Structure formats: C-alpha cells, structure tokens
Amino acid sequence: MSSSRSTSSRRHRAPRGQGASLRAEIIAAAKDLLAASGHEEAVSVRAVAERVGITTPSIYMHFKDKQELIDAVCADVFGKLADAMRQAADEASGSLEKLFAQGRAYVNFALAQPEHYRLATMVVGRPGSVDAALADDCFTQLLATVAQCVDAGIFPSDPAGPLSLGLQLWSAVHGVTSLLISKPWLPWGDTDAFIDRATRIAVVGCALADAPGSASVAELAAYLAVERSEY
Amino acid sequence: MSSSRSTSSRRHRAPRGQGASLRAEIIAAAKDLLAASGHEEAVSVRAVAERVGITTPSIYMHFKDKQELIDAVCADVFGKLADAMRQAADEASGSLEKLFAQGRAYVNFALAQPEHYRLATMVVGRPGSVDAALADDCFTQLLATVAQCVDAGIFPSDPAGPLSLGLQLWSAVHGVTSLLISKPWLPWGDTDAFIDRATRIAVVGCALADAPGSASVAELAAYLAVERSEY
C-alpha cells in the first residue's frame, strides 16, 4: 500500500511499456493520502504527485483529469473489497456461515480504511462507471450466497430472485458500517458484538418478515408480542 | 427555505438587535446552495454571501469562520429532522405505529433533501458539537418509542435499556436511506415499498433475534428453516 518516496532525486524513467506500474503507484499514493489525512480534500493532484515522487503534470500521462484518478481509486477499493469478500466466502462452509463471513469481511474492510469506504460508497457514483461495475461484483457475490440461503430454506424464495433480499442485507450492513464510521462517539458498546448483532437482526428479519397473519402494523405488533412471550 | 435576492441594490441594514434574522438567512442560503447544486463544494463563503445578497465579509459578523457556518447548517438540519420525527410520532397511535411513523418521517426527510442529509450524517462530526446534540435529540425520540415497544412486549427488554435496540434500528434505517441516496441506479424497485420492507425487517429482526436454540450460526440456520417451513 505505502508508496512514499523520501529521496528527492529524479525518478528513474519507466521502460517503454511500463506505464501501468506508475499508474498503480499513483492510485496507491492517493489511497495513502486518504488514509493518512482522513478527508478527501487532502487528495489533490499536486499532493499525490509529491507523494509518488513525480511532478504534477506526470499524473496527466496516466489519467485524463482528476476525476478519472478518483474513479480509479474507487474502482481499486471496490476491487479489494470484492477480493476480501471472495476470500471470506471461500473459507466458510454452509450458506448462512458464508453470508455472515461475507458480512464480517465487508465491515472489517470498511472499518480498517474508513476513508476508502466513504469515498467508494458515500459519494454519488454514476451508473456506467468502473467503480459501479466493481460494486456490482461485490453485490453479485452477495447475491450468490443469498441464493444458497434461499435454497437451504433459510430465506423465502422471492419470485424476483434474491435481488431484493440482497439489497436489504447490503443496506443493513452498510447502515452499521457508515454510522460506526461517521458517529463513533455514539454508545455502541463492543463494536464487534454490535456488528454481529446487526447482521443477525438483518438475517432474522429477512427470514421471518412475512410471517403469516402480520400484514398490518397492528397485526405485526400482536404477532411479535405473542411470539416473544413463548421464549 | 428559499432566500435568493435578485435585486443588486444595497441591502437594508438590520436594526440594532436584529442580527439573528440575517444569520438565519445565511443558513437558509447555504442549505439552498446545497440542495440546488447537489454537492458540498458549491457551498463557499462567497457563494452563500452572494445568494443572501450581502458581501462576503458580512458572513463573518455572524459566524467565526466557515466551519461554524457549516456546523450551524448541520444543527439546523437535525433540528428540522427532529421536528419531522416529533410530528410523525404525535400523529400515530400505538407504539409500533409510532416507530414506523418515525422511520418513515426520517427517510422521507432525508430523500427530500439528500444533500442536507449527507452533510449531517455522512461527515465525521465531533462529539461536543451542536449538531451532535441535535442528533441526540432525534435519537432520544427514537429511544422513547422503542421503550414503549419494549413495554408492549414487542421488543425484548435489554438490561442496558432501549439504547442498543435504538442504535440497531437507526443503523438499519440509515443504511437504506444513504444507499438509496448514493447508489440510486441499483434495482430498488418501488422505493417506498423497499423502505417499508427494510423497516419491517429491522423490527422483526430486533424482536426475534434471540430466539431460543439459535445461538450458533448452524442452529440459527436450522431454526429459521424450520420456522419458515411452518408458514
């Protein structure tokens, strides 16, 4: 990740076809700045160039403009997040275990680098952008696990497929994550415990939200009170 | 809300004790800019002053610096949100009805002015600030309703009080809200229906998360599958 360059000596010029490595260094430097400063305004083209050890105009050999650089950073973040989720799912066995593992990987990733997460999720992206495609990659993984849970009878099988359930779960996990990041002073108690509970709540809610005889709010209130009294 | 001033004639000077009204106009103008532009960078001290119809340095008669202005805007937003939640709760009867009404008011408020909501919730605030106090006001209202639901037997009575439940519900509702705002291109389907469902999922999850015999993930999976097979 780190790519600072303390020497002020002139940078070795990259061989002919090797522009991509400097491009990667630039993205890494932007992520470093984000992580070190904690706010997006610290990421200026000049600051990024200085961190990499090149001059400012060199950035423009690899990115059309600043926005393209920011987009590339978002894409990189979503790519890494997708990797983390993939690994977590691979290491777990059982559909619900996979789901929890992916959720935990997601939150851990976000809390480890809050500014990266904020940049990737809390800024309005454009539908066709690369980062949107990579967000889709994360989401597609989630959907696969949700589909397994549906097959296992844990979640209801929606005619629309696992899509709506997936969005509900993503919303829930994103909610905890982003509130933990932006309002850390709230009385969360033990963070890990809170996250685990949030995930469990979302899962139980998705599974049991259409309990029969609980269509209206009044019916739901009665249903829940009865159900709970049996515990 | 709107406070634009098309005349370029010199502004009437406020009478001696009336500085507060211009202060309010400045805050309203900042909110206008935020709503009209859709991004925070559009809110510069100069742009705000121009919108109000005063010169730039006049801002500094009412706010120490730009940050104090932004903080005041956040506080205003949370104040209005608290008002909306209070009204929603007052108009509903029944504890769970109140809870849903507050949730709906919260999301509607946020979606009506996404940039106001983003500024207030997606930026890391400082614990002691005024906007934190007003966020507490919103949260306190939620806690009161949650306590009523606990009394009605809908939610379990946590020894730690309704605090943890309240945070869980807030996280859930914030999750839908902020994801709807920042990723509008996702296949949400009917937005209102999605929001209602998200709220229901959170409520059902909070109510039934500690079902007996579902401590481990494997047990939970089995429990949910059995429970759902009875529908």
Added chain:
DNA sequence: TGTACATCAGTGAACGCGCGTTCACTGATGTAC
C-alpha cells in the same frame, strides 16, 4: 559492434481561478442632550 535517430515518460514553469480571511472604512440607526 557502433552510431544516428525517433520515441515518449517525465519535467519545469506558468496560466487563471476561486477560495477563506483581514482590514480600514462608511453611513444608517438609535441615543443623549
């Protein structure tokens, strides 16, 4: 193998701009006599 040359990754200097903030000021408002 040695030399002339084309390529193009990276440079150095500069551009115009909008920003937050400051300062000495102006002149209408309100008060004292």
Added chain:
DNA sequence: TGTACATCAGTGAACGCGCGTTCACTGATGTAC
C-alpha cells in the same frame, strides 16, 4: 422638537494560497542501419 454624536451592521478592496490544468521542453530508452 432639533441637533450632535456614538454605535456597529455591512462594505470594498486586497492578501496569500493551493488548486487543476497547459505547454514547450528534455533526455533516457530503444531501434534501424
């Protein structure tokens, strides 16, 4: 009631700064002969 004066809300001009971006350039890398 009329006038001199203090107050202070708002002004106009300017400050220094960092920003994104551009341009003509340099000089090491790689190729052709």
